[in-house]
Amino acid sequence: MTPSAVGPLGNGTARLTDIAAQAGVSEATVSRVLNGKPGVSGATRRSVLAALDVMGYERPQRLRQRSNGLIGLVTPELDNPIFPAFAQAFEKTLTQYGYTPVLCTQLPGGAVEDEFTELLVERGVSGIIFVSGLHADVTARSDRYTQLIGQGVPIVLLNGWARSGPAGTGGSRCRGRCRWWGSTTRR
Numbered sequence: 001m002t003p004s005a006v007g008p009l010g011n012g013t014a015r016l017t018d019i020a021a022q023a024g025v026s027e028a029t030v031s032r033v034l035n036g037k038p039g040v041s042g043a044t045r046r047s048v049l050a051a052l053d054v055m056g057y058e059r060p061q062r063l064r065q066r067s068n069g070l071i072g073l074v075t076p077e078l079d080n081p082i083f084p085a086f087a088q089a090f091e092k093t094l095t096q097y098g099y100t101p102v103l104c105t106q107l108p109g110g111a112v113e114d115e116f117t118e119l120l121v122e123r124g125v126s127g128i129i130f131v132s133g134l135h136a137d138v139t140a141r142s143d144r145y146t147q148l149i150g151q152g153v154p155i156v157l158l159n160g161w162a163r164s165g166p167a168g169t170g171g172s173r174c175r176g177r178c179r180w181w182g183s184t185t186r187r
Contacts, residue, residue, distance in 0.1 A: 069126030
């Protein structure tokens with residue numbers, strides 16, 4: 001018997017096809033992950049579990065303890081090689097601490113930072129990391145970040161500097177001193 005994941009509203013079961021498409025893997029791989037079978041790399045397993053989380057499905061009981069929650073990573077396009085490097089480093093670190101990273105890439109003509117932020121907050125993320133976001137634009141409003149903190153969403157602002165932002169922002173001078181603004185929990 002294959003364990004099922006419960007749909008976002010608790011009214012249906014996740015289809016292996018949908019999860020496989022979201023994760024970019026085969027249905028057989030999804031089945032192996034959901035059944036706790038060997039033969040799936042850690043990265044692929046995390047990808048399938050992230051797909052469940054992103055799609056709003058409840059994980060099967062035995063898989064629920066494996067994630068401390070979703071962390072959104074909002075980046076500009078991935079054409080600049082520094083942004084994929086940031087994403088890989090964050091993914092590695094976040095998964096070591098039991099979080100599931102969700103990459104949100106802003107593309108020309110695609111979703112913008114505020115749309116991704118709204119989507120991530122609706123999904124109940126445990127925090128959001130903004131890389132070269134609107135906080136780096138001196139003409140943009142910085143109150144969007146203060147509002148997130150007010151909602152209890154921990155954030156990290158990286159690779160930009162806006163003096164009017166919440167507690168300043170973590171620019172290139174951050175060097176390991178970046179922290180979750182608005183959070184009392186540290187790792």
